[in-house]
Structures are given as C-alpha cells and as structure tokens.
Amino acid sequence: MAQASYRDALGAHARRLTGSSIQALNCLEAGRAQQLALRVGPLYANFARQSYDQAALSALLAYGHSLGLPLAFRQLFDGDKVNQTEARPALHTALRCDLGQGEVAASARAQVLAAEQQLAAIVAELEASSVTDVVSIGIGGSDLGPRLVCDALRPLQGARFRVHFVSNIDGMAIERVLAGLDPARTAGILISKSFSTQETLFNGAILQRWLGEGARLYAVSADVQRPQQQFGIAPERVLPMWDWVGGRYSLWSAVGLPIALALGMEAWQQLHDGAALMDAHVLQAPLEHNLPMLHGLTEIWNRNACGHASHAVMCYDARLALLPAYLQQLVMESLGKQVGVDGQPVWGDTVPVWWGGAGTDVQHSFFQALHQGTQVICGEFIGCIAGDDPHTASHQALLANLLAQTESLSNGRPSDDLPRNYPGGRPTTTVLLDALTPQALGALIAFYEHSVYVQSLAWGINAFDQFGVELGKQVASALLPAVRDPAVVVEDPVTRELLAQLHR
Structure with missing residues (x-):
C-alpha cells in the first residue's frame, strides 16, 4: 500500500472519531490506560488521553511500519548521509x-x-x-x-x-x-x-x-x-x-x-548514560513498544489526521522551566519545512507551534484558552514522581494539579450554564520522570530528539538543516551600515521609514 493510502486511512479514522470523547474511549477500551503506557528506565509516558481508539492506533502503527522506521534509525546511528541537503551524517x-x-x-x-x-x-x-x-x-x-x-x-x-x-x-x-x-x-x-x-x-x-x-x-x-x-x-x-x-x-x-x-x-x-539508554531503546524495541516512535506517530496523528496546529508543553517542575524553549528550537527548527528531501512541496502541514510554561503559574495564564478556547490545543504534561525539596505537601499539591489538568482537559464537565461548560476532548500526553536526575534528563532529551526524527520521516523532510534561519541574519548584516549611518540608503520603503525613526 502506498504511504498516501495509509495517510488517507488515518484521516478516515479521525473523521469516524469526530464527536467521540476521550473519556468514553478510556471507559470502552478495557485496560487502555495500561496498554497505552510505556516505560524506558526512569521515564514513563502515557498516551491514553490521545484521541485515537484501537482501530485508529493500529492504522497509525501500520503507517509507521510503512515508513521503515527501524532501518531509518539504523542509518542514522551508522552515519549514513541522512542530512541530504548538506550531504553529511547527523551523528x-x-x-x-x-x-x-x-x-x-x-x-x-x-x-x-x-x-x-x-x-x-x-x-x-x-x-x-x-x-x-x-x-x-x-x-x-x-x-x-x-x-x-x-x-x-x-x-x-x-x-x-x-x-x-x-x-x-x-x-x-x-x-x-x-x-x-x-x-x-x-x-x-x-x-x-x-x-x-x-x-x-x-x-x-x-x-x-x-x-x-x-x-x-x-x-x-x-x-x-x-x-x-x-x-x-x-x-x-x-x-x-x-x-x-x-x-x-x-x-x-x-x-x-x-x-x-x-x-x-x-x-x-550520567546525562550521557541516560541518552544512551534511550538510544538503545529506539534501536531495539519493536515499533508497538517503542516510546519515541509512538510519540512521533502520535504527533503526526494530531497534526495531520486531526488538524491541530498548536502544541503546549507544561512542566510541573520549576527546574524544567526552560524545557519549552529548548523544545521550540529542537522541534520547530528541525521540522519547520515546506519542501521535502525530494525537492517537492511536503504532502501536508508540518510542525505545529510548540510553546508552554512551567508549573501551576501557567494555569493562571493561558489555561483558560486550553479548556474553553475555540481551538483544540494538544498538551504535553511533564512531571517528576519524586521531589527533591523538603516540602512534601507542596510536591503532592503540584502533582495533584498535573493530574487534575490532564483529566479536566480530557474529560471536561458538561453544563447547561454555557460559561461554565467544559467541552473536554483536548488530547494530552503525560510524561513522568522517576526523579529529576542527570540520567533521567538525558533520557528525556534524547526521547524528544528521536521523536523529531520520526516526524521528519513521515513528512519526508530533512530534520538536520535550518536554512530558514539564514535569510534574516543576512539581511541584518546588510542593514547594519544603514543603522550606523543615516546617509546609507536602502531600497525597501518600510525599512527606510523605520530607519528614519531610528535616526530622529
């Protein structure tokens, strides 16, 4: 079957599931909460609050098999020239x-x-x-x-x-x-x-x-x-x-x-050891039990089958406050492409916007839009089972908030009082670290790296170049003389006006 047919099948499943609640899926499919969970060393992830049922997941895994993911990862590790546009490995x-x-x-x-x-x-x-x-x-x-x-x-x-x-x-x-x-x-x-x-x-x-x-x-x-x-x-x-x-x-x-x-x-x-643990897993685990592969395919499901264009990362540990910014670069610079490795336009929409924040602070910031906004925003919730501070009650409250938000976004709470109606149906993935150790953080970062590679293979793009960042830098270098000297003339009329304001 051609890959386009696999993608068409995913779209058909997404349309079939329109109107189905994630809460209902977890009630109807016995053992779903355990079956859609994977652990690699100190890292655990649960996908039970995604919007696919078993039939859709089977179609998604079939698509993953059609991509030849195990061979692609072997080529990555062995130093094949997977960075095709620059003709070099990504090692x-x-x-x-x-x-x-x-x-x-x-x-x-x-x-x-x-x-x-x-x-x-x-x-x-x-x-x-x-x-x-x-x-x-x-x-x-x-x-x-x-x-x-x-x-x-x-x-x-x-x-x-x-x-x-x-x-x-x-x-x-x-x-x-x-x-x-x-x-x-x-x-x-x-x-x-x-x-x-x-x-x-x-x-x-x-x-x-x-x-x-x-x-x-x-x-x-x-x-x-x-x-x-x-x-x-x-x-x-x-x-x-x-x-x-x-x-x-x-x-x-x-x-x-x-x-x-x-x-x-x-x-x-220890940081390197954690990443190596995830490296061994992605190479050796079968697709159905392969954590980065399942995560990457889930991202394809949400972006292309379901059409979700935004992905929020919520870190329920203050020490991970910089993780959303790190993932913005890793994911969006790697996957923000519109041309495939074959030189042709990509078959569908690529990377959604990744953004986020840390802890309960963000619940008082943008969660209103997550719960009741018109756009469905996918969520990634990351927490640590064990806390390293002496404030046990605070850590318990933090984890209770993590659990409450994922449950509420998924299940909602219907109400005839429309301002207080929570529609639910917001897909989330929950990632838990046993504790925030160097090994666990290394495994977490490598997990996201490998998920990005899966997505790049699905879209047929090169995850390892970044020509999109060059144009602005080149133009900035060309404009620097004009910023320094008002006598320098530039062609763009709007830039000329803005320079005039700078030189007032």
Missing part, C-alpha cells in the same frame, strides 16, 4: 553511545572520546584555578541545551562554579551578567560552530575587553583556527565540534563544557 548519537556500526560511526566515536579527554582536562585546569564564575557565550543550539541542563540540575549548594549564560546581542544582556562578577575570578567560553555568529562575536569581544589582559578564554568550534585568529585563544583551549552534529543536537558534545563545569564530570557522564 549526535555518537556523542553518547557506541551503537553505530561501520567505519563512519567508529571514526566519529573515536573523535568524541578524544574531545572528552580534552574537555576533562580543561575542567580539571579550571578546578585547580581561582576561578569561581564562568560566562558561556553562544546562541541557539550553542546556548539552549547547556542552559537547560545547568538550570534543571543546578545544586542548591556546593556548585564548584557559577555558570552564567549570554546569548542575546542586546548589550544589556551581557551587562546584567557581568554586573557583580570579578574579572580576576571569571573565565569565558565562546561557543559557535562556525565562529562567525554575529551575536557570539559581539558578546565575545565585550567579554574579552571586560576580562582584560590575560583573559582566561576557552572556545568550542568546528573551525578550531578561528578562535585563535579572532580572539587569540590558545589551541589547547579550543574544543572541537563537527559538521556532523547540528547545533540543536550538540549539548552532548564539547558544547556541553558549561554543563561539566556547573555539575561536574560525574553528572556529565
């Missing part, structure tokens, strides 16, 4: 496991292990110094992943280094970070794959001037010469990254140096 899995087969994967793994030794030496060097603070400068994938992990796992006491992050080119961002720091006790890390990123170069220059003579600077780049050429950073203080690792998949590489400094090498290794 982020080699950063944390040795499950790839063949020379390409083995070579990548050897490079990774050598870089890890250099990273450990830098950590030891800084631990033996008088440095207390580290400023990490990067943007996008060179910032979001390390920032998320450091914030989520930061110990309340006993951290060897205070790690601060600067990404925005806005000068006030770096001023706020540097305020109160001592240049004599501060080191800097400049992270940029190309080492030509405007934000990183501007902020790096500011940091270097602030640190003064003998600035303790380190760098991470795919071009190991540029940090020395542009900032005078000694080669032994430059860690490599590679063109076969996309920025948003790079926290496992030397880009994660801030993680190793903030949390220590043991936690760094």
Whole structure:
C-alpha cells in the first residue's frame, strides 16, 4: 500500500472519531490506560488521553511500519548521509553511545572520546584555578541545551562554579551578567560552530575587553583556527565540534563544557548514560513498544489526521522551566519545512507551534484558552514522581494539579450554564520522570530528539538543516551600515521609514 493510502486511512479514522470523547474511549477500551503506557528506565509516558481508539492506533502503527522506521534509525546511528541537503551524517548519537556500526560511526566515536579527554582536562585546569564564575557565550543550539541542563540540575549548594549564560546581542544582556562578577575570578567560553555568529562575536569581544589582559578564554568550534585568529585563544583551549552534529543536537558534545563545569564530570557522564539508554531503546524495541516512535506517530496523528496546529508543553517542575524553549528550537527548527528531501512541496502541514510554561503559574495564564478556547490545543504534561525539596505537601499539591489538568482537559464537565461548560476532548500526553536526575534528563532529551526524527520521516523532510534561519541574519548584516549611518540608503520603503525613526 502506498504511504498516501495509509495517510488517507488515518484521516478516515479521525473523521469516524469526530464527536467521540476521550473519556468514553478510556471507559470502552478495557485496560487502555495500561496498554497505552510505556516505560524506558526512569521515564514513563502515557498516551491514553490521545484521541485515537484501537482501530485508529493500529492504522497509525501500520503507517509507521510503512515508513521503515527501524532501518531509518539504523542509518542514522551508522552515519549514513541522512542530512541530504548538506550531504553529511547527523551523528549526535555518537556523542553518547557506541551503537553505530561501520567505519563512519567508529571514526566519529573515536573523535568524541578524544574531545572528552580534552574537555576533562580543561575542567580539571579550571578546578585547580581561582576561578569561581564562568560566562558561556553562544546562541541557539550553542546556548539552549547547556542552559537547560545547568538550570534543571543546578545544586542548591556546593556548585564548584557559577555558570552564567549570554546569548542575546542586546548589550544589556551581557551587562546584567557581568554586573557583580570579578574579572580576576571569571573565565569565558565562546561557543559557535562556525565562529562567525554575529551575536557570539559581539558578546565575545565585550567579554574579552571586560576580562582584560590575560583573559582566561576557552572556545568550542568546528573551525578550531578561528578562535585563535579572532580572539587569540590558545589551541589547547579550543574544543572541537563537527559538521556532523547540528547545533540543536550538540549539548552532548564539547558544547556541553558549561554543563561539566556547573555539575561536574560525574553528572556529565550520567546525562550521557541516560541518552544512551534511550538510544538503545529506539534501536531495539519493536515499533508497538517503542516510546519515541509512538510519540512521533502520535504527533503526526494530531497534526495531520486531526488538524491541530498548536502544541503546549507544561512542566510541573520549576527546574524544567526552560524545557519549552529548548523544545521550540529542537522541534520547530528541525521540522519547520515546506519542501521535502525530494525537492517537492511536503504532502501536508508540518510542525505545529510548540510553546508552554512551567508549573501551576501557567494555569493562571493561558489555561483558560486550553479548556474553553475555540481551538483544540494538544498538551504535553511533564512531571517528576519524586521531589527533591523538603516540602512534601507542596510536591503532592503540584502533582495533584498535573493530574487534575490532564483529566479536566480530557474529560471536561458538561453544563447547561454555557460559561461554565467544559467541552473536554483536548488530547494530552503525560510524561513522568522517576526523579529529576542527570540520567533521567538525558533520557528525556534524547526521547524528544528521536521523536523529531520520526516526524521528519513521515513528512519526508530533512530534520538536520535550518536554512530558514539564514535569510534574516543576512539581511541584518546588510542593514547594519544603514543603522550606523543615516546617509546609507536602502531600497525597501518600510525599512527606510523605520530607519528614519531610528535616526530622529
């Protein structure tokens, strides 16, 4: 059967289920709550509050089989050129496991292990110094992943280094970070794959001037010469990254140096171990019991069969507050494409808008729209079974809110008083970590990476390029002279008017 026929079947099931309540599905299908749940190590996910019944799920799994997912993941791990537009592999899995087969994967793994030794030496060097603070400068994938992990796992006491992050080119961002720091006790890390990123170069220059003579600077780049050429950073203080690792998949590489400094090498290794656990699962588990594959296919069901264009991520643990922003880049930069790998328009709508927030705060913000808005918004609820704070009653209340919201969004509460009518039928997935440990967080992030790859295969797009981010940066570089000098003339009439306001 052609894949288009499988997609047509999904649409037919979605139309058949129109008007069916998720609550009714969970009542009619015995054992559904257990059957639609999967566990991988410290991570558990439950899909019972999705809007498919068993027949629709069977059609969805048949579609997954038609995509050849096991072979596609084997090709990913082995270093095939899955990044077709740039004709190179996407070997982020080699950063944390040795499950790839063949020379390409083995070579990548050897490079990774050598870089890890250099990273450990830098950590030891800084631990033996008088440095207390580290400023990490990067943007996008060179910032979001390390920032998320450091914030989520930061110990309340006993951290060897205070790690601060600067990404925005806005000068006030770096001023706020540097305020109160001592240049004599501060080191800097400049992270940029190309080492030509405007934000990183501007902020790096500011940091270097602030640190003064003998600035303790380190760098991470795919071009190991540029940090020395542009900032005078000694080669032994430059860690490599590679063109076969996309920025948003790079926290496992030397880009994660801030993680190793903030949390220590043991936690760094445990983070990688958690991701490797998910790597082994996605390679070995059959599709029907494969957590990332089921998640990715569920996203296809919601986006294409059901037409839902928005996906909210709610983290019921304050330490995961940055996860929605991290997932925005991972998912939307990977899947925000309209042209397939065959050069033709994609067959259907691709990525929905991913957004979200943390804890019960968001219940008092945008949950009104989730419960009673005219648009159905899919939800991802993430929580931790065990809390690490001494306030047991607070953690219990937090989890009660998580459970209550998923139940309420699914089941609703009919009322003749229309302002108080809750229609329900809002699909959600619940993800629970046993506790927020480095291993659990590593598994969680790898889980989402693999789900993204599943979705890219379904849409026939390349998850590993990001040409859409380039145009605005190119235009900004061209307009910078006009911002600096009012005598410079630009063609666009609206930009001319806006520049006139800037130069008043």
